[in-house]
Amino acid sequence: MTGSEREQTQRALNAFLPEGVVVSCERFGNGHINDTYLVECAEGYPRYVLQRINQGVFHNLDALNGNVEKITAFLRKKIIAQGGDPDRETLNLIPAKDGRKNYVDGDGQCWRLVLYIEDSVCYEQVEKPEDFYLSGKAFGYFQRMLADYPAETLVETIPHFHDTPSRLTALWHAVSEDRYGYAGQVPVELEFVKAREKECHTAMDMLAKGELPLRVTHNDTKLNNIMFDARTGDALCVLDLDTIMPGLSIFDFGDAIRFGANTALEDEKDVSKVFLSLELYEMFTKGFLEGCQGSLTDEEIHMLPMGAKLMTMECGIRFLTDYLEGSVYFHTDYSEHNLVRARTQFALAADMERKWKAMTDIVEKYRV
Ligand SMILES: Nc1ncnc2c1ncn2[C@@H]1O[C@H](COP(=O)(O)OP(=O)(O)OP(=O)(O)O)[C@@H](O)[C@H]1O
Numbered sequence: 001m002t003g004s005e006r007e008q009t010q011r012a013l014n015a016f017l018p019e020g021v022v023v024s025c026e027r028f029g030n031g032h033i034n035d036t037y038l039v040e041c042a043e044g045y046p047r048y049v050l051q052r053i054n055q056g057v058f059h060n061l062d063a064l065n066g067n068v069e070k071i072t073a074f075l076r077k078k079i080i081a082q083g084g085d086p087d088r089e090t091l092n093l094i095p096a097k098d099g100r101k102n103y104v105d106g107d108g109q110c111w112r113l114v115l116y117i118e119d120s121v122c123y124e125q126v127e128k129p130e131d132f133y134l135s136g137k138a139f140g141y142f143q144r145m146l147a148d149y150p151a152e153t154l155v156e157t158i159p160h161f162h163d164t165p166s167r168l169t170a171l172w173h174a175v176s177e178d179r180y181g182y183a184g185q186v187p188v189e190l191e192f193v194k195a196r197e198k199e200c201h202t203a204m205d206m207l208a209k210g211e212l213p214l215r216v217t218h219n220d221t222k223l224n225n226i227m228f229d230a231r232t233g234d235a236l237c238v239l240d241l242d243t244i245m246p247g248l249s250i251f252d253f254g255d256a257i258r259f260g261a262n263t264a265l266e267d268e269k270d271v272s273k274v275f276l277s278l279e280l281y282e283m284f285t286k287g288f289l290e291g292c293q294g295s296l297t298d299e300e301i302h303m304l305p306m307g308a309k310l311m312t313m314e315c316g317i318r319f320l321t322d323y324l325e326g327s328v329y330f331h332t333d334y335s336e337h338n339l340v341r342a343r344t345q346f347a348l349a350a351d352m353e354r355k356w357k358a359m360t361d362i363v364e365k366y367r368v
């Protein structure tokens, strides 16, 4: 840690904790977005996690913090009512000395302090199918715990995040502008999207008609956003609530499948290696439906495979749009990087179409 980082964390900790309490504060975890520190304190105090929220990524900080506050308070109450351990089963925001749940320092940097979840482990990546099952179960249970939360009271901190039709509009706009003259290079990809244009509207249309309910969604359903109990091995707590928003349950499910059940890397150049692993898909589906414990509607369950396909199509559409716009949004290592990524997504969506019957049969098998 540099001297200035030490000073900044010290200043932030002073806003939350009495002077002289902190024994050490060191960088911690493998998060890519926020700066995360483990804080050790004098006897009689618990351990904490200090985080500086990345304002390059998150612009609407008040709304983001408001969403996290509301959800953690709701979960805490529910966990207590169920006889659980509220200090370990949800994040607990420690109020600053001024009573607020965040501290904004003189440089405008925003900090939060949460309780460190004791006796827990975090796994960086899925190493065996069982891990993916546990991940599905944890995010399903998260849905179940928040099933009666009024999702519309949360702020959509990234507007139109999974609004596939609006992602499509952006693509057609990029094609018509064609600022770099790339559109002529991608007729196959554009044709692939066009052929599925109607389908891309399905979920948002169903939401508008009330056929799918608005839910609290996590939007970053990765294994390393779950803490597991070090003693029992069970999932304990879902972390990283910065992208919590109102949305559709099938999107949380679908995005997890999109990145977790792909047999190849997101930027694999050889698309013949890109498949949907039905084994992993089944593991996550089983876990997710078990975790949801009957809190999803019949229609939501029925639409889970479509959630996976839509998230995959949408992601491909976003990569392709960014490619046409000169790769200004996603970080790229070479000029065609976004095109390569778009192609993997479309290859995955095509494989889902080939495996559609198996995907729907698996959902039916675990429907509860
Ligand atoms: N309260 C906590 N108790 C124990 N460990 C924690 C806690 N909060 C965070 N961690 C650890 O720190 C890591 C990073 O935290 P978090 O996921 O909030 O950061 P991030 O930068 O937003 O991550 P990402 O790269 O996933 O967006 C977690 O994967 C976990 O290992």
Ligand SMILES: [Mg+2]
Pocket: 031, 032, 224, 225, 240
């Ligand atoms: Mg994380």
